[in-house]
Amino acid sequence: GQSLEQPSEVTAVEGAIVQINCTYQTSGFYGLSWYQQHDGGAPTFLSYNALDGLEETGRFSSFLSRSDSYGYLLLQELQMKDSASYFCAVRDVRRSNYQLIWGAGTKLIIKP
């Protein structure tokens, strides 16, 4: 089958570093995306990994290991505005037109 697993909630302190993990199970893996969603808001794209390794965009980095079916989102120098839900999503070549499979989301709680 196809599935993604990510923790439902993560708590961290302002200024710290936090890692949100995502493991996936699919035979048609093409790439892993990360989206951020604030309460009541729309998901917004953060990053995309198709190849193994680390992609860095400012305070956010995303990592992929295809052999381990695993990726993570790393947030550094946490700010209160980073409090949001973070979704990983896998593009699956076995689905019509490479449709995305979405994780259930990780709620990131940041404490002062």
Add this chain to the structure above:
Amino acid sequence: DADVTQTPRNRITKTGKRIMLECSQTKGHDRMYWYRQDPGLGLRLIYYSFDVKDINKGEISDGYSVSRQAQAKFSLSLESAIPNQTALYFCATSDPAREGGKLFFGSGTQLSVL
């Protein structure tokens, strides 16, 4: 101005009513999507369209229909709303040639079916 606009933002309706959610975009993207979001379940694809003449069912299309009136407009209809269709609905667009796999979402429509 929002690139992907959904109307209405909130809607309360009764069981059995027909309702339409509308989406318009100014991004010039050919691909448009309707997703549903329920707490703890992430996003699930209802329908998608790759151009005006191309409409495809997603993983949860039962009870829904769509219309692609123009490149910029994609509407979602619930022919006879039922309470378990209470959810947050998002429209999204994409342009793989220019933006890769990135999806651009509207602000969402919170639908409550009583």
